[in-house]
Amino acid sequence: MSTSAPNAFSNHLAQWVYKESIASVVLVQFLPKDIDGIKALMKAVEPNLPRNQPKEVIDQIKAKREIDSQGVKCSTGFIVDALLEANENHVKVLTCAHPLDHVFNRKEETKFRQGQDERQFVQAIVTHTDSVKDLMVLRVERAQLRDCCRAPHRPLVLARSFPEPLEEVVVLSWPPYRPRTACKGETSHRGREYGEIFVDNPKTYTMRLSEVSILADAGSSGAPLLNGAREVAGVLHGGSQSSLCYFISLRDLKEILKNWGLIN
8 A cells, every 4th residue: 555755845834934034135236327437436445466477367357346346236135124115105125235246336236136927127226335245235115116017026034033053044045047946055154244254355344144054056145044933043044165155144134134224
């Protein structure tokens, strides 16, 4: 007599977190407008090319600067719970700031992508940035969002505390052209100093990073790390050369959002 297969692979809790949260995750694209102005800013930040370097090294640096000044940059963002949001005619999207690289401007327009089939864009305005904490908030008009996507865009709320080591967590992201990307992993450490992980720190980051054993692809920066209650426990900053990824710590998230007046 045959029996039903074991259900060990079903991942019911992770699937519930995914289904309840994925409509709140979006792709953010930064479209350069004033290319000459960006080049001038880049030159001000990095005015001199390194001396006594081979020609191919100099050419690589020049090529990277050219790409950085003209290329479209992407990140993942998600709708956040903010004070008085229910009474406002817009939503707030939290993402990381480093896709802007050399440019941190509070009034630059960007593009926020939502919608499942036509991949429509709506305009977003950068309202808050912090380059040393690698965080950015965008404002999106509710009416524009409703016009292109009927899915419920429920805001995600911050967790009270970071999960204990080896607890399961979920990352939901939107790498370019790959919406609804999901991955499950385990927590490792709630907050490491930046210098513990990365040798160089040219952007002088000051945030602590939560360490998680999980995978994430390029364009996933800014993705929410979610616990089993679909609460945000971190924001993806980047990966390392191993299977670990690093998230802007919950402590830093609460501190900067409180300073911006977005949470109590």
